[in-house]
Amino acid sequence: MTGAILVGGEARSSDRFFQATDPATGELIEARFPEAGIEDVDAACRLADLAFMDYAMSPPTRIAAFLEKIAENILAIGDDLIVSAMRETGLPRPRLEGERGRTVGQLRLFAGLVRQGEWIDARIDPAMPDRAPAPRPEIRSRKMALGPVAVFGASNFPLAFSVAGGDTASALAAGCPVVFKGHPAHPATGELVARAIQSAVSDCGLPEGVFSYLPGPSHELGQALVAHPLITAVGFTGSRAGGLALMKTAAERETPIPVYAEMSSINPVLLLPSRLKAAAEALGGAFVGSLTMGAGQFCTNPGLLLVLDGPDADRFLDGATKALVESAALTMLTPGIHAAYCAGIEALADHGGARLVARGLVGEGPHMARAALFETSASQFLSDPVLSREVFGSTSLLVRCKDEAELCAVLEGLEGQLTATLHMDEGDQALAGRLMPRLIRKVGRILANGWPTGVEVTHAMVHGGPFPATSDGRTTSVGTMAIERFLRPVCFQDISDVLLPEALRQDNPLSLPLRVDGQRI
Ligand SMILES: NC(=O)C1=CN([C@@H]2O[C@H](COP(=O)(O)OP(=O)(O)OC[C@H]3O[C@@H](n4cnc5c(N)ncnc54)[C@H](O)[C@@H]3O)[C@@H](O)[C@H]2O)C=CC1
Numbered sequence: 001m002t003g004a005i006l007v008g009g010e011a012r013s014s015d016r017f018f019q020a021t022d023p024a025t026g027e028l029i030e031a032r033f034p035e036a037g038i039e040d041v042d043a044a045c046r047l048a049d050l051a052f053m054d055y056a057m058s059p060p061t062r063i064a065a066f067l068e069k070i071a072e073n074i075l076a077i078g079d080d081l082i083v084s085a086m087r088e089t090g091l092p093r094p095r096l097e098g099e100r101g102r103t104v105g106q107l108r109l110f111a112g113l114v115r116q117g118e119w120i121d122a123r124i125d126p127a128m129p130d131r132a133p134a135p136r137p138e139i140r141s142r143k144m145a146l147g148p149v150a151v152f153g154a155s156n157f158p159l160a161f162s163v164a165g166g167d168t169a170s171a172l173a174a175g176c177p178v179v180f181k182g183h184p185a186h187p188a189t190g191e192l193v194a195r196a197i198q199s200a201v202s203d204c205g206l207p208e209g210v211f212s213y214l215p216g217p218s219h220e221l222g223q224a225l226v227a228h229p230l231i232t233a234v235g236f237t238g239s240r241a242g243g244l245a246l247m248k249t250a251a252e253r254e255t256p257i258p259v260y261a262e263m264s265s266i267n268p269v270l271l272l273p274s275r276l277k278a279a280a281e282a283l284g285g286a287f288v289g290s291l292t293m294g295a296g297q298f299c300t301n302p303g304l305l306l307v308l309d310g311p312d313a314d315r316f317l318d319g320a321t322k323a324l325v326e327s328a329a330l331t332m333l334t335p336g337i338h339a340a341y342c343a344g345i346e347a348l349a350d351h352g353g354a355r356l357v358a359r360g361l362v363g364e365g366p367h368m369a370r371a372a373l374f375e376t377s378a379s380q381f382l383s384d385p386v387l388s389r390e391v392f393g394s395t396s397l398l399v400r401c402k403d404e405a406e407l408c409a410v411l412e413g414l415e416g417q418l419t420a421t422l423h424m425d426e427g428d429q430a431l432a433g434r435l436m437p438r439l440i441r442k443v444g445r446i447l448a449n450g451w452p453t454g455v456e457v458t459h460a461m462v463h464g465g466p467f468p469a470t471s472d473g474r475t476t477s478v479g480t481m482a483i484e485r486f487l488r489p490v491c492f493q494d495i496s497d498v499l500l501p502e503a504l505r506q507d508n509p510l511s512l513p514l515r516v517d518g519q520r521i
């Protein structure tokens with residue numbers, strides 16, 4: 001790791017440098033990293049475009065082997081990767097080791113998906129030369145990669161949502177070269193992973209432009225990347241302001257492109273009455289575990305609790321308070337995120353419409369988050385949009401609803417969400433059934449009797465949801481369905497076999513699953 005901008009196979013430097021902060025001490029980390037400039041953006045995008053068709057038309061086995069090689073190279077970095085991520089993010093070792101496992105598992109899951117071939121969605125509608133009154137031509141189609149993709153990593157998952165995270169894995173799986181904008185909060189960790197990908201490109205004999213890495217803190221860098229005419233789509237996880245700014249740039253280009261941005265969510269948790277009666281205090285304690293995990297720096301953090309008012313709501317608050325007042329303060333990812341968290345808590349504490357229920361322990365480090373829990377009434381909540389704004393970190397607001405109608409009004413007033421959680425038992429089935437259509441309209445994932453933090457990476461997972469949880473609620477950024485974001489269908493009508501992509505040739509040389517005249521074979 002030398003501090004470099006990686007443009008294809010080349011390591012470049014710059015005359016501008018930046019440093020990361022160790023959030024545990026507040027000190028700058030000594031290593032200096034070159035800031036990528038507009039010329040690097042242009043060179044990376046041109047190389048990506050040059051690599052595109054060769055890479056996209058590769059047999060699935062070649063792409064799958066590449067994804068597996070990336071996973072292998074990441075593991076080969078060894079403990080340096082974990083140590084670097086700990087220093088740059090303040091996250092603890094077990095969490096980062098788990099995240100490395102998730103990252104590698106994600107790459108391997110996509111490799112399996114790519115090999116299996118269903119994602120190509122090869123379809124053949126045979127010609128009907130004798131059809132009357134007019135013959136039908138032969139029609140074949142497959143899903144094809146969009147082209148070079150710009151990916152922005154998140155600060156809160158320096159491995160699983162960063163350089164080799166879900167957006168990169170799904171774009172590479174689809175056959176799209178990736179130009180990655182490095183997150184300025186973890187440049188050493190980012191570069192270690194970027195070099196692992198760069199080596200995998202050469203180990204697998206792929207064109208160098210399949211991957212480039214552009215580190216830097218400036219918005220201009222990210223903007224130039226999204227505006228670059230050779231970029232065809234964007235993957236992003238981060239703030240609402242950042243996601244919206246990139247969506248605007250993408251929409252205003254001469255050729256607008258899709259932006260898949262995962263932004264803000266407060267993840268309502270509904271504590272239904274029968275379950276609450278049975279387990280109010282225990283639920284309060286379990287809730288605090290999810291709230292404070294990772295200093296609450298999850299977009300799936302349970303930021304809103306909805307409850308029918310009554311003594312069981314008080315018992316829940318008692319249980320939560322007991323756990324919360326003993327919860328340790330944890331270091332946040334960056335001074336900026338910590339400052340935004342403190343400002344958010346202050347705004348809620350000063351807000352006449354919300355009452356502070358409890359705070360966690362005070363920490364000793366410079367950027368430590370004390371957990372917080374507030375409560376309010378549904379009528380207050382409904383009358384003031386400030387109360388439903390995300391405060392990124394370990395804080396949550398309990399809303400007391402006087403009846404089911406008020407609970408439904410609160411749900412209907414919410415913006416789009418990544419998740420909604422039901423705590424329920426058999427006695428709550430009927431109410432849950434009435435709430436379900438409302439939840440389906442609002443969120444990407446509905447779960448029962450668990451907590452929303454900790455997303456599984458699987459085939460059925462949806463980590464998405466209507467705006468502003470994401471910029472496009474039709475998709476997911478976690479799980480194998482994420483590949484769909486970077487594909488488009490291309491149809492071949494009466495094209496001779498020799499000109500067809502291999503995936504659609506008559507003798508099915510890739511042994512792909514096919515849909516012939518609508519039937520799976
Ligand atoms: N949705 C989620 O999962 C997450 C949300 N956040 C939110 O984001 C806040 C700040 O955290 P960051 O990780 O720094 O997110 P951020 O959105 O500020 O930055 C993410 C990436 O986008 C780039 N970027 C941001 N604004 C841009 C703009 N206007 N033009 C071009 N590029 C831009 C940054 O340089 C960085 O590479 C947090 O306080 C939290 O509210 C943070 C992490 C994850």
Ligand SMILES: O=C(O)CCC(=O)C(=O)O
Nearest residue numbers: 297298299300453454455
């Ligand atoms: O909860 C998780 O595992 C994922 C959360 C997430 O996507 C995020 O915070 O960006």
